[in-house]
Amino acid sequence: MANSFKRSYKFSFKTSLYISVFLTLVVSIFSLLTSGFLIWPTLGFALVSFLISFSIIQYRVEHFIYKRIKNIYDNVSLLDASTLDPSRITTDMATLTKEVEKFAKGKKLEIETLQVRETYRKEFMGNVSHELKTPLFTVQGYILTLLDGAMKDKAVRKKYLQRASKGVERLIYIVKDLDMITKLETGDLHLNxxxxxxxxxxxxxxxxxxxxxxxxxxxxxxxxxxxxxxxxxxxxxxxxxxxxxxxxxxxxxxxxxxxxxxxxxxxxxxxxxxxxxxxxxxxxxxxxxxxxxxxxxxxxxxxxxxxxxxxxxxxxxxxxxxxxxxxxxxxxxxxxxxxxxxxxxxxxxxxxxxxxxxx
The missing domain is CATH 3.30.565.10 (Histidine kinase-like ATPase, C-terminal domain)
Known part of the structure; x- marks a missing residue:
């Protein structure tokens, strides 16, 4: 969410005005029927009722919106309610809507990035297993053949051991390259x-x-x-x-x-x-x-x-x-x-x- 909001008093002002006008009319009629119309006490009553109504409505509206938004944060696992600051809540619904939309777009981008990384991770793991599988199976095949009796033939034994050695060398070559890339990506490789x-x-x-x-x-x-x-x-x-x-x-x-x-x-x-x-x-x-x-x-x-x-x-x-x-x-x-x-x-x-x- 953004660091600053536009605080709106329009709703509270209009509502308080309506309430104070209504109460003033009621009090004026009652006063007129009992002891006659008194202008200054009536205006004072109107001002006091307006200020009290405005303060209560503004506070209650902001508190109401904050509680509802906090519930949204609590109910959606991607949002963290601890990051919600009550002082940043606004009664300007247009501003609030824009900020929520901006927040949603940011989270959508994060999710898409995580999906791309997950796809890359799966592809990478598949590639690693494929690259390691061939030399491993080659080495295993030659060793099993030797264990099954081929090791008694000196010529076959030497040839198969040489081929198995080449398979091991290829494994070492791949592992060294992977280690090199890991160090380069993490910044652990020192450049002289x-x-x-x-x-x-x-x-x-x-x-x-x-x-x-x-x-x-x-x-x-x-x-x-x-x-x-x-x-x-x-x-x-x-x-x-x-x-x-x-x-x-x-x-x-x-x-x-x-x-x-x-x-x-x-x-x-x-x-x-x-x-x-x-x-x-x-x-x-x-x-x-x-x-x-x-x-x-x-x-x-x-x-x-x-x-x-x-x-x-x-x-x-x-x-x-x-x-x-x-x-x-x-x-x-x-x-x-x-x-x-x-x-x-x-x-x-x-x-x-x-x-x-x-x-």
Whole structure:
């Protein structure tokens, strides 16, 4: 409810006026029949009766409305009667109606928000169970097969244990990603910001993912040779995670023989923008708004052929938001995609990590 109301005396004034006029007429007639009409006592009586009537009616009306509204609060579980202040009750019904309508709209919005969150929670729990179910059943299947007698064959035992180990690794990978997102969302993850060379960091990511890209014959390149270091101020380890996730994503959905290209441009005086683009599958327009949701996949097939936890882009978004930075997506289906994000340039020349490199 609003903090202030317009207090109305119109009802009490009119009612008191009617009562005082009626009583004055009765007293005047009685006085006229008994001892003659006395103007000043009659006017005094009229004034006193008006003031008394006005005070009683105003008090009773306000008290009546307050009690009725309190009953509404008590009867509706969504309302808290302790928040109802008697001094805020008005006899202006138009004002009261508007305030109640405003309150109802606010509660409706809260209920709708809770419904959206409940839907999201159910979807999230369904996604988590789905992601964990596959590797768990895989590990269980291999272990049960070994326990049923396959462990006597050394070759089969080694193969099945290796596959079970991969299933466990996938479980650990998903749990770590979930833990990362939880820390980012609750603000428990501390950012260790420092000045470092973003060109060097990107090259390190290329070196780490070179073999993964080679399996699909995808080239990891810069848009040009960066001879001089480009210094930025951020958490170096988290930025490596951001760039790694974006590059891995472009490799997963890239076309065989394609290219993943990274460019670094000055955006404004204290910002640079890093672009990760590819000529892969691209993303349909309808899917772009949901790309950064947890567990959302463009590929809806049950096979999940590209693997991953489905949390990579969500982690990227949360890390950048923790840096107060933005990420952008542009994509044309079956043509390619570009993910870009901003970073703050270096603040000073202390605590830096850099060296000249060529792409």
């Amino acid at each position: 910001k420092e000045n470092f060379n973003i060109v060097e960091l990107i090259q390190n990511v290329f070196d780490l993912l070179e073999m993964k890209a080679a399996k699909k014959d995808i080239s990891l390149v810069f848009d040009l040779a960066y001879e001089q270091p480009i210094m930025v101020y951020a958490d170096m380890d988290r930025m490596q995670q951001v760039i790694s996730n974006l590059v891995v994503n472009s490799i997963k959905y890239g076309k065989k023989g394609g290219t993943t290209e990274v460019s670094i441009e000055n955006l404004i005086k204290n910002k640079v923008i890093i672009r990760v683009s590819d000529n892969g599958e691209g993303i349909e327009k309808v899917n772009i708004p949901r790309l950064f949701e947890r567990f959302f996949r463009v590929d809806k097939s049950g096979s999940r052929k590209e693997g991953g936890s489905g949390l990579g882009l969500s982690i990227v978004k949360h890390i950048l938001e923790a840096h107060n930075e933005k990420i952008y997506v542009e994509s044309v289906f079956e043509v390619g995609s570009e993910f870009s994000f901003t970073l703050e340039k270096t603040k000073n020349k202390t605590k830096t990590r850099s060296k000249k490199i060529k792409s």
